[in-house]
Amino acid sequence: MAGKLRQTKIEALLGNETAFRVARRSYQPHLCPRLAAGAGSTRPLDGFDLDVIKVAREQLPFVSKNTLLKIIPDSPSRQVTPRRLGVVLSGGPAPGGHNVIAGLFHAAKRAHPDNQVIGFLAGPKGIVTDKHVEITADMVATHLNSGGFHMLGTGRDKIDTPEKMKRCRETCAVLKLSGLVVVGGDDSNTNAAFLAENLRGIGTQVIGIPKTIDGDLQVPGLLQIPFGFHSACMAFATEVGNLNSDCKSDLKYWHFNRLMGRSASHIALEVAFQTHPNVILIGEEIEEKELTIHNVVRLIADVIVDRAREGKNYGTILIPEGILEFIHEVNVLIIKISYIIARYNREATEDESFHKLSFEEQVQLIDNSDIWRDYDSRVFLGFPGLLQKGLLLPRDSHGNFQYAMVNTERILLEMVATYLRKQKAKGIYKGNLRTQNHYYGYDGRGTFPTKFDCDYGYNLGFAAYSLLANGATGYMAAIKDLHLPVADWQPIGIPLAPLMHLEERKGRLELVIAKQKVDLEAPAFKLLEQERRKWSLEDHYRFPGPIQFDGPAADTKPITLQLNSL
């Protein structure tokens, strides 16, 4: 009997179910009153200028006619024929995605018990190749409030050729989908607009959902932040806050932290307000002030020197992963080198390709190019070896430079260390530089969603259903006024066409949704400018702690969102 009890205990300890997951599943996400009341109706929402550029009107003649909608409650009308809806997760995982599916599923089942939701597997290629499962109440209950995109998987493929579009149309037609919900970032929502245009003929409406931890999918006044951003930032803030704590205890390390987030610095800005680091770089500011990489190095080194003077040989530094893109001199070299590599590779066999050459041969080849000036060489040779090698890294399949592959934090660390050695020799720097470098990205992307993102994702799923039920297509579901309590959230439909602009992709201009960078005129950045001197010298560290789901610390929202809405 004792042996049996022991065995039961061992099994409980070795299982992959935890008290934590059980508790998370039991949380019932809050629904705003407008969505709680039923699928409701849509009405025009006035007061916002949303212009569509000419190219968009040409390429998306139908969905370009969409106007901004709000979803309002009305007396429930009985749905007669069951609908079948599809949903696909696209791009990197973001916390809250499972709740979008849960919201869509619950809204569909509420409207008619025979409504079905079909989930496509491993991203958009699941539509092209028709790999799908029918989503069940059990699947939804299992994944509710959990992180990642496990339920269906995800992928980065785009539906970007007529052939793929045709196969999507076939899949949707065979499955008789009356609606398709695309959960993704700027590119996936671009895809949603083209799908909406193309699937119109077979009666499949398409709605996009704003997802990305990077936070760069925004529509001023309408979409403050996509889902997933808050959770990822809180996970990174936990880590950086813990490093603050370590700094102030051990008193001897400078921690250089690179944070995921592509080119825009939204994540770094939010994590800065969460943790009050000693140095924070904002790519958009570096661009506006036209700082060189040596300026950036000085900016960091000066704080280290100032703190050393007060006996503080420790600190934390936040570096957005896309920072190099904003440093003009670096960006120019990246573009030129990308061009030289592409031109060379077109003529070369696989075995001779640029990345099979030695470093010296690569530099020689670049030096010999007609677009490479002496000035470029001087700038290039002035960079440390790590950055030189970084600039020559393999381009992606579209020929684009892969910022995330460069260990920017180590490059800056090395350059700062070199600069400080000279300052030390001159007697200006009297400290002792010991460093640690970190990259936080995938770990935060995979976190459990905060309660904010649980609620947000769930409401987005319901809003998507409402838009579909009301005949909308070519829209992004969104929640207006996220800074207010859930009771005051306003579900809306943002037309996709006005969000689009022309951008160079694969060497030609393409119609895509514009990424939003950090607004240097908005309150959040202005307040950062006001606070950061204090953060740099005092130990004004903020310790947000791990994400909480119960107790008084469970109800949080992005600080930048709150500041910008004041």
Added chain:
Amino acid sequence: MAGKLRQTKIEALLGNETAFRVARRSYQPHLCPRLAAGAGSTRPLDGFDLDVIKVAREQLPFVSKNTLLKIIPDSPSRQVTPRRLGVVLSGGPAPGGHNVIAGLFHAAKRAHPDNQVIGFLAGPKGIVTDKHVEITADMVATHLNSGGFHMLGTGRDKIDTPEKMKRCRETCAVLKLSGLVVVGGDDSNTNAAFLAENLRGIGTQVIGIPKTIDGDLQVPGLLQIPFGFHSACMAFATEVGNLNSDCKSDLKYWHFNRLMGRSASHIALEVAFQTHPNVILIGEEIEEKELTIHNVVRLIADVIVDRAREGKNYGTILIPEGILEFIHEVNVLIIKISYIIARYNREATEDESFHKLSFEEQVQLIDNSDIWRDYDSRVFLGFPGLLQKGLLLPRDSHGNFQYAMVNTERILLEMVATYLRKQKAKGIYKGNLRTQNHYYGYDGRGTFPTKFDCDYGYNLGFAAYSLLANGATGYMAAIKDLHLPVADWQPIGIPLAPLMHLEERKGRLELVIAKQKVDLEAPAFKLLEQERRKWSLEDHYRFPGPIQFDGPAADTKPITLQLNSL
């Protein structure tokens, strides 16, 4: 008025106080009944054999006589003369340290309102140089249940010379300390034993507190785990669990994770039970099985090949930071190279020192040494460049190899990738290897303590006070039966002398407390052996989530602790 409200809101958002910290401070740590009853008495605890080696009896004649004690409640005796006690934090920060101070402080004030606790600043050198503050009720309330060692700072200096010992004695005499509590790992507790022996004459009793996130300070049957281990492991497990989640969503990366923890693999083992990764390396097992580094590479690569066969090109791998020490062939080279460097540097000027030489010159110098055999060269040259360079890294001030400085995860990643390229050419490996590497250490070390570590640290502080009040010196305060509820915890005093053995340090044998490695015969490792095949192939991931302080997931304990006590 609206402007004023806005300003108040902004100030709240920009402050470094959070709802989370307020909530943490309000938690009242649980105290076991034996300590809740008062300082109590000490009695011998029988049933454990604790032998003292001859060298320890010679070097520590007084404290070697100590025998194992238990603390039991008795009728409270009134303390007449106020005491003054000192406390010092030593070595790397560990979550729960502030609660040790809080426990000591509250126990002291309970015994007599005029008792004082003096905190030495920035580690043991604070005693040597007499840098201290008097700890106040406010300081304790502010830091209760918070992470790090902010309250006093910490340092790694040891009191290891007669001169330093003399100055400590002076400090303790001037301050009239009747007791000194040393919070630290194996080396700090070694120091505590020598301090106890040396401060006997001036009436300062010394008590050690078992602290280290590495988990390698254990006494079988008496001290299951030091404080700080659980919190750090939970922080790492959050991160690895999030990577599991990312894996299962994005379906394309192998994550190589190096975990802090010095030589022993306790942290990796605990994090493995918390997360069920696809591959877990245990240094102690590698040593026992005499695996070469190529064997270890095979061990990882085979799982990657097997999973690729099932279409799973993703997974998580845990690598303890001390792994190289357990690979015999690597360890031999490390020892030989350390010896060659030390001998060379003794004759060289600062400018000629080994680490100023080029890589080629370093290799030449090693090759020419009389202790370097042809076989060593063959092994060395068979290693990838990253490992070769790692082996030549600067030694610490004691001439020791610095394992934490080697990017072991990147070395293994590179070797695995090379091996798999060959397997792919042979058609055996059909997958696509995309990798990410991570090092988790400082971020977990600085986390807020779990409720377990909050309670544990607090009880240790009370236990230390009880031992001091009962005249004990040369002991480590400990809590027996940590796997049971707090109500059943047993405060004890473990004599320090029997924990000591002889170990080579700075080239000579020294008397130090022995580090405890992972016990390959204990249930935890046996169960790992049983489970890991399943973890490697199935996606049996466990997602522990962020550390919780409220709700059903707040009461957790180390899984290895629970398994080993069944």
